[in-house]
Amino acid sequence: MVGIYESDDDVGNDEDVYFLVLQSAGLYSGIDVHRYATALDLYEKALRLESVPEEDTLLQKLQIHYKYGDDLEKEAAAETDPARQAELQRQAREQFEKGVNTGNALVGQYFESVNGFFYLGLCHGKLGNEALMNENMATYRKLSGEN
Incomplete structure (x- = not known):
């Protein structure tokens, strides 16, 4: 979803990208998933999106x-x-x-x-x-x- 929102021309959904990134990071770092490297990349992305x-x-x-x-x-x-x-x-x-x-x-x-x-x-x-x-x-x- 993040990639779709980022690549479209609709600026109205740009702020949704931030929340999707955070949500995805949380899921990837979850107790049953353990995709820490992916989660860390997503948290880095979220930090870049924050003023x-x-x-x-x-x-x-x-x-x-x-x-x-x-x-x-x-x-x-x-x-x-x-x-x-x-x-x-x-x-x-x-x-x-x-x-x-x-x-x-x-x-x-x-x-x-x-x-x-x-x-x-x-x-x-x-x-x-x-x-x-x-x-x-x-x-x-x-x-x-x-x-």
Whole structure:
């Protein structure tokens, strides 16, 4: 549908493209689908369509980077071929690094993004950066009222 709306001459449906992109991204990243790369591409597209990056879009993208990286880590742990295992671990690390970049953009713009700090902390933890993980988790706890 997105492609059809984008390629037609009807400017009246252009704003529908944004909502279709977000809806599609959510479906592709769903628990039964796990098409994370496609979902991330769609969230990137949604961010380009927004005049100012929306908190929810950035948060969804951050969460997908974390989930994708976590799934890749699990796949690597079960892999018996050392070369394939190393490649999966590299891909997982890349997703966590992208998660940190997205998370930094999110909390830099939305200072009270409770879940933004949570997932940013998780990504830092997966990268072995305990100090930044603890700092982000402390902010998460403070904002969520856990302190």
